[in-house]
Amino acid sequence: MQCRTACKAMEGRHGTAKKARIALVKTPDRKQGVQRCMELLDNTVAGQDVLIKPNFNTSDPAPGSTHNDTLRALVAALRSQGARKITIGERSGPPLTADVLREKGIPELLEELDIDLINFDDLPPEEWVHVNPPGSHWKNGFIVPRIVTEAPRIVATGCLKTHQFGGIFTLSLKLAVGLVPRRGHEYMKELHASPDIRKMIAEINYAYHPCLIIMDGVDAFVSGGPATGQHKRANVFWAGYDRIAVDAVGVAILKELGTTPEIEDQPIFAQEQIRRAGELGLGITSPDSIEIATSDRESEDYANVLRAILEKG
Numbered sequence: 001m002q003c004r005t006a007c008k009a010m011e012g013r014h015g016t017a018k019k020a021r022i023a024l025v026k027t028p029d030r031k032q033g034v035q036r037c038m039e040l041l042d043n044t045v046a047g048q049d050v051l052i053k054p055n056f057n058t059s060d061p062a063p064g065s066t067h068n069d070t071l072r073a074l075v076a077a078l079r080s081q082g083a084r085k086i087t088i089g090e091r092s093g094p095p096l097t098a099d100v101l102r103e104k105g106i107p108e109l110l111e112e113l114d115i116d117l118i119n120f121d122d123l124p125p126e127e128w129v130h131v132n133p134p135g136s137h138w139k140n141g142f143i144v145p146r147i148v149t150e151a152p153r154i155v156a157t158g159c160l161k162t163h164q165f166g167g168i169f170t171l172s173l174k175l176a177v178g179l180v181p182r183r184g185h186e187y188m189k190e191l192h193a194s195p196d197i198r199k200m201i202a203e204i205n206y207a208y209h210p211c212l213i214i215m216d217g218v219d220a221f222v223s224g225g226p227a228t229g230q231h232k233r234a235n236v237f238w239a240g241y242d243r244i245a246v247d248a249v250g251v252a253i254l255k256e257l258g259t260t261p262e263i264e265d266q267p268i269f270a271q272e273q274i275r276r277a278g279e280l281g282l283g284i285t286s287p288d289s290i291e292i293a294t295s296d297r298e299s300e301d302y303a304n305v306l307r308a309i310l311e312k313g
Contacts, residue, residue: 019291020245020284024238024306026299028218033237034073037214038081040293041239044153044211046082051118051151053175053210055158056090059103060227063159063219068109070216074157075113086113089147091120093182120145121183128181133206133280137196142187144179148208156210156243160234160250161221166197168262170226171250172213172243173273176204198272205243206280213246214239222259232257236302244274244283245290252309267313287311 023040027033052074054066062070075086088110092100097119101107110117129149132141148154156175163170180187191200217236221229234257240246251268258264269275269286278285287310292303 020240020242020289022238022240022242022245022249022290022292024236024249024292024294024299024303026236026296026302028233028235030067030069030216030218030237031073031076033216033218034070034077034214036295037237037239038077038212040295041212041241043081044241045078045155048083048152049085050078050083050087050153050155051147052086052088053148053154053156053178054088054090055170055175055178056092056097056100056104056106057178058092058095058227059100062216063161063221063225064227065100065104066157066159067216067218068105070157070214071109072113074155074214075115078155083153085116087116087118089118089120089145091178091181093178093188097121118145118147120179120181129207131207133203135279136203137194137199138187138203139190142180142204142207143185144204144207148179153212154208154210155212155214157214157216160215160217160219160236160253161225162223162229162254162260162263163225164223164229165226166192167201167226167273168198168260168271169247169251169254169273171247172210172215173205173247173277174201174226176208177201179207180204196272199276202273202276202280202282205277205282210243212239212241213243215246215250217250217253220254220257222254222257242283244277244285247274247277248284248287248290248310249292249306252306255309256305268310269313287313 023037128143223230294300
């Protein structure tokens with residue numbers, strides 16, 4: 001499990017052992033947001049094959065799904081850092097993955113960018129791995145694609161939004177739900193019927209270890225979601241190595257925008273997704289372990305607002 005070993009080491013350097021560095025850029029320009037965030041962070045992909053895990057739950061416009069311009073910018077930035085073969089891997093749902101890909105124009109984008117795709121719906125049984133995290137709230141664990149446990153490097157990219165079906169928010173931790181199969185399995189029924197849904201979301205993350213997470217917050221849903229919702233412009237990108245830190249900053253951004261009571265009235269590190277991920281050792285466990293890095297005055301001013309929100313817990 002090459003990715004687990006390499007990326008756990010990265011989490012150790014940039015997560016629990018030291019401050020979790022979060023790059024933050026205030027911009028409406030997706031290309032600039034991706035590039036400038038990556039410039040503020042260490043190069044984690046040089047000389048490595050990279051699997052990109054986007055948010056293709058549905059084909060709805062951003063933040064309902066990852067914007068194609070964000071993918072273009074991310075592929076270009078990864079190549080500029082020396083990444084080798086780049087592949088996108090995803091499972092959509094409820095719509096069929098193939099339908100979502102077609103509606104989003106992904107086949108044309110793949111050809112334009114000269115990258116490959118793995119549709120997790122099409123993987124045969126031998127290409128899945130069973131995972132059962134310690135203290136799991138799943139009945140008997142779950143399965144994920146073997147590729148996400150063996151890929152040399154995984155880069156996750158998500159959106160900024162709330163989740164009206166039990167998740168409360170859908171940021172980098174929630175991206176992992178797209179690793180668990182929907183077709184021919186009862187995992188999604190089990191997940192959405194459980195009072196422990198948010199803990200179970202966090203537990204899926206035990207199965208894989210992205211080396212970089214890039215979040216597109218140009219557009220946001222501050223209620224509703226994940227496909228459609230109340231829209232606001234946040235004009236921000238943020239990125240890091242630690243999923244808990246990334247999500248904590250994302251929740252702070254939602255609080256700053258004005259969002260649902262489930263987010264507004266709960267301390268950030270008391271949110272079940274975040275708390276359970278911390279229990280599993282997937283990253284930091286307190287706001288004072290977050291270091292926000294910026295490179296311009298507007299971004300620094302906004303970072304100060306978020307720091308004040310994070311300091312409240």
